[in-house]
Amino acid sequence: MTNAPDTDPERATILLLDDDPEITSALARGLALHGYDTIAVNRVDHALERLRTEDVGAAIVDTMLGEESGITFVRAAREEGYTRPLLMLSALSEVEDRARGLEAGADDYIVKPFSFEELVARLRVQERRARGKGRPKVKLDKATRRILAGAREVTLTEREFALLDVLIGRSGTVLSRGELFxxxxxxxxxxxxxxxxxxxxxxxxxxxxxxxxxxxxxxIRNRGFVLAFSREKDVS
Incomplete structure (x- = not known):
């Protein structure tokens, strides 16, 4: 699907929410050329489920989704705690339409038709802004198998904790399934x-x-897995 090198550990996965398969296909092909993997969905509930279960780096959302609205997805994603970039695409150019999208929690609102290079540039601007935001120090408590960061606290099983400990200890390094096994x-x-x-x-x-x-x-396709910190490594 992509001409970007499979060895790039900095690649992010972008969620595409649009009910037009031709548009999502074109976006996926273009983003692949810029080093991004994509997940394409056409319903709000499916998109929210992917945010909950997968590591999505950003989302590009069409405003009009048949009987649904992309604004509904953006608002729900923010309410559930998703903090990464959300960009909206729309043929609606009225100020009120843009305001509704931004007020719902979108980081940017791009009016169709648009230059693909402009879309990628705006996506990268939002990624840089997201990386620049401060984040709490991460703490691994081996005695209780908990990982803590600010208000977030998650208890892991023994094997889950061991896997995360290895990934953090080797952050930035691609580890194959065989090595982890x-x-x-x-x-x-x-x-x-x-x-x-x-x-x-x-x-x-x-x-x-x-x-x-x-x-x-x-x-990382055909290679394994890598844990990457969004900023400097800050874990104890």
Missing amino acids: DMLWMGEGASAENVVDVYMGYLRRKLAPMADFGFEIRT
Whole structure:
């Protein structure tokens, strides 16, 4: 799907919410050329579920979704604590329309037709702003298997905590499934490397949105996983 190198650990996943498959396909192809992976959905409830269960770096949302409204999604995402960039696309150019989108929680409002280079530039501006926001120090409590950051506190199972501890300890380094399996499961009698994917899914769901902790766990196609901090590493 993409001409961007698979080895790029800085790639972010962008959620595309639009009920026109031709538009989402065109956006996905264009974003891939700029190093982004994408998830395309056409309903508000599906989009919210993906935010809850996956590590989404930003969302590009169409205002008109048939009988639904992209503004409904933006407002609900903010109410659920999603703090990453939300950009709205719309053919509606009236000031009132833009105001409604921004008041709902959108970071930017782009009127159609637009230059794709402009869309990418605005997306990157919002990503930089998001990275520049302060975040609380992350604390790992090994005795209780808790991870804490500000008001967020999540208790993990023993194996989930061990996996997160390894990822943080090797942050910025792509670790293959085989490496993670050997470190955490080989001595326990497990026989299939897909156990790594299972526990990676558990971590992503429990920690979502990971922006609260200042990091994200990315899947690098054909290579493995990498934990990347949004700013300087700040964990104890």
